[in-house]
Amino acid sequence: MAHAQVATSTGVQRSFSLTVDGESVGAAQALDVINPATGEIFAQCPAAGRAELDRAVAAARRACAGWSASSFEDRTQCIKRMAAVLRANQDMLAELLTREQGKPVGQARDEIGRAAGQSEGLTQIRIAAEIITDDAERRIELRYVPLGVAGIITPWNAPINLAAGPLTSALYTGNTVVLKPSPYTPLSTLKIGELIRDVFPRGVVNVLAGGDALGQWMTEHPGIDKISFTGSVATGKKVMASAAGTLKRVTLELGGNDAAIVLDDVDPKSVAPKLFFAGFVNSGQVCMAIKRIYAHEKIYDALCAALVEEARKWPVGDGMNPATRLGPIQNRMQYDRVVGILEDTKRAGGRFLAGGDVPKSAGYFVNPTLVADLDDKSRLVCEEQFGPIVPILKFTDVEDALRRANDTRYGLSGSVWSRDPERAAAIAARLEVGTAWVNQHRTTAANVPFGGAKESGIGRVYSELGLKEYMEPRVISVLKTPA
Numbered sequence: 151m152a153h154a155q156v157a158t159s160t161g162v163q164r165s166f167s168l169t170v171d172g173e174s175v176g177a178a179q180a181l182d183v184i185n186p187a188t189g190e191i192f193a194q195c196p197a198a199g200r201a202e203l204d205r206a207v208a209a210a211r212r213a214c215a216g217w218s219a220s221s222f223e224d225r226t227q228c229i230k231r232m233a234a235v236l237r238a239n240q241d242m243l244a245e246l247l248t249r250e251q252g253k254p255v256g257q258a259r260d261e262i263g264r265a266a267g268q269s270e271g272l273t274q275i276r277i278a279a280e281i282i283t284d285d286a287e288r289r290i291e292l293r294y295v296p297l298g299v300a301g302i303i304t305p306w307n308a309p310i311n312l313a314a315g316p317l318t319s320a321l322y323t324g325n326t327v328v329l330k331p332s333p334y335t336p337l338s339t340l341k342i343g344e345l346i347r348d349v350f351p352r353g354v355v356n357v358l359a360g361g362d363a364l365g366q367w368m369t370e371h372p373g374i375d376k377i378s379f380t381g382s383v384a385t386g387k388k389v390m391a392s393a394a395g396t397l398k399r400v401t402l403e404l405g406g407n408d409a410a411i412v413l414d415d416v417d418p419k420s421v422a423p424k425l426f427f428a429g430f431v432n433s434g435q436v437c438m439a440i441k442r443i444y445a446h447e448k449i450y451d452a453l454c455a456a457l458v459e460e461a462r463k464w465p466v467g468d469g470m471n472p473a474t475r476l477g478p479i480q481n482r483m484q485y486d487r488v489v490g491i492l493e494d495t496k497r498a499g500g501r502f503l504a505g506g507d508v509p510k511s512a513g514y515f516v517n518p519t520l521v522a523d524l525d526d527k528s529r530l531v532c533e534e535q536f537g538p539i540v541p542i543l544k545f546t547d548v549e550d551a552l553r554r555a556n557d558t559r560y561g562l563s564g565s566v567w568s569r570d571p572e573r574a575a576a577i578a579a580r581l582e583v584g585t586a587w588v589n590q591h592r593t594t595a596a597n598v599p600f601g602g603a604k605e606s607g608i609g610r611v612y613s614e615l616g617l618k619e620y621m622e623p624r625v626i627s628v629l630k631t632p633a
């Protein structure tokens with residue numbers, strides 16, 4: 151597997167600050183940020199403590215009255231300006247994202263473009279009051295009002311895109327925000343906080359970097375009304391337990407173990423590139439990546455061969471090298487976990503069709519790995535691998551494939567692939583997931599709700615449903631008889 155060279159810096163930013171009440175703020179502690187392509191610290195940023203959190207929450211609370219009273223139109227204008235700022239700084243942010251996260255720089259650019267586009271898309275959605283009754287005697291109206299201060303906690307796999315959805319949703323619906331990125335990838339989010347300081351009124355958007363403890367303090371904080379959390383199932387459970395102390399509203403976007411069921415009538419050569427992309431892009435570190443492929447026995451060998459062929463087209467290396475299509479695993483802990491799953495897969499007797507080896511490097515690289523003939527009970531099948539290793543499992547009867555696909559506590563998304571989309575849709579509708587795709591995987595849009603069934607989450611992002619997660623329904627019931 152090609153291993154791309156480390157590229158020369160084009161002048162990445164090295165100075166970062168927290169954003170509190172519209173101002174640049176430092177902190178007593180610092181976070182080291184590692185470039186996963188080299189394993190070396192390449193930057194530092196301030197790490198907020200309780201004092202900075204209290205200041206940020208107080209600023210967000212002060213800003214609530216003015217911001218929640220502004221119109222959707224005014225808020226749309228601010229969000230459009232934010233999207234324009236993202237696009238104007240796309241190259242700088244993309245390089246920063248690649249250096250801290252690892253993904254190829256072209257994909258980092260796409261992530262920023264997507265964040266801008268989804269933000270604009272959300273502002274196309276209208277939230278209107280509903281008249282339940284209006285007759286001679288009474289008028290009953292249902293309005294949606296902002297919750298107050300939203301705490302947004304994000305993971306390291308797509309820090310900009312996964313911040314943009316909740317950030318825009320909270321702001322558009324009239325809430326103010328305290329945003330905390332992962333300690334592994336704080337820089338691009340901090341930089342966005344700096345870039346949009348003048349776009350929103352003071353205190354409306356506060357951005358704090360910090361460790362996991364900062365996330366926990368946010369979930370406990372009495373001044374925060376809502377937590378939007380994107381991350382692992384294990385942490386999501388802690389967030390929900392902790393938020394219960396103040397009965398905060400929660401949206402939990404958690405992990406997945408998505409199955410793709412490939413029926414007997416497909417052309418393996420035509421579906422293989424699409425399946426590979428959905429399984430391996432961002433080195434498999436995507437909540438809705440394909441993590442298990444169930445292929446019908448009739449096309450099993452041909453599909454395996456076509457996927458191996460595809461794997462050859464995805465060079466692994468430093469994301470700053472334009473030839474790279476797969477970057478490193480984002481951090482050491484996740485790298486060790488993926489290597490552990492790789493070793494377990496070898497012990498479990500999986501047949502390695504591609505990859506299986508780990509390049510010698512200070513960076514956290516794993517070659518794209520395809521595994522055949524693996525037992526359903528193995529770690530690679532049961533757990534969320536969140537790395538570039540995908541099992542291809544054989545089935546004979548589609549009922550059996552469905553049962554195996556659904557035999558998991560995860561329920562994020564899944565897909566069915568066939569020459570006959572209607573036949574596939576009938577099967578897809580029986581996947582126990584938040585999103586079931588046919589002949590595609592990983593397609594999302596601002597007007598389509600996304601989120602997990604079962605332990606993959608609570609609530610939805612995007613669409614009117616997702617926006618209403620940041621609003622309280624309020625009934626105004628008027629008895630028209632004068633008092």
Ligand code: NAD
Pocket residue numbers: 303304305306307312330331332333360361362363364365366367369380381382383384385386388389402403404405406436437438534536562601602606607
């Ligand atoms: P993680 O749960 O370890 O961390 C996520 C965030 O939570 C980080 O900012 C972290 O600092 C913070 N945190 C840690 N402990 C906390 C606590 N006790 N209270 C509050 N916050 C705390 O997740 P990760 O490893 O960064 O991300 C990978 C996971 O995220 C995968 O499971 C992936 O599937 C999932 N994910 C889900 C979606 C989705 O939309 N469903 C999207 C992307 C990633």
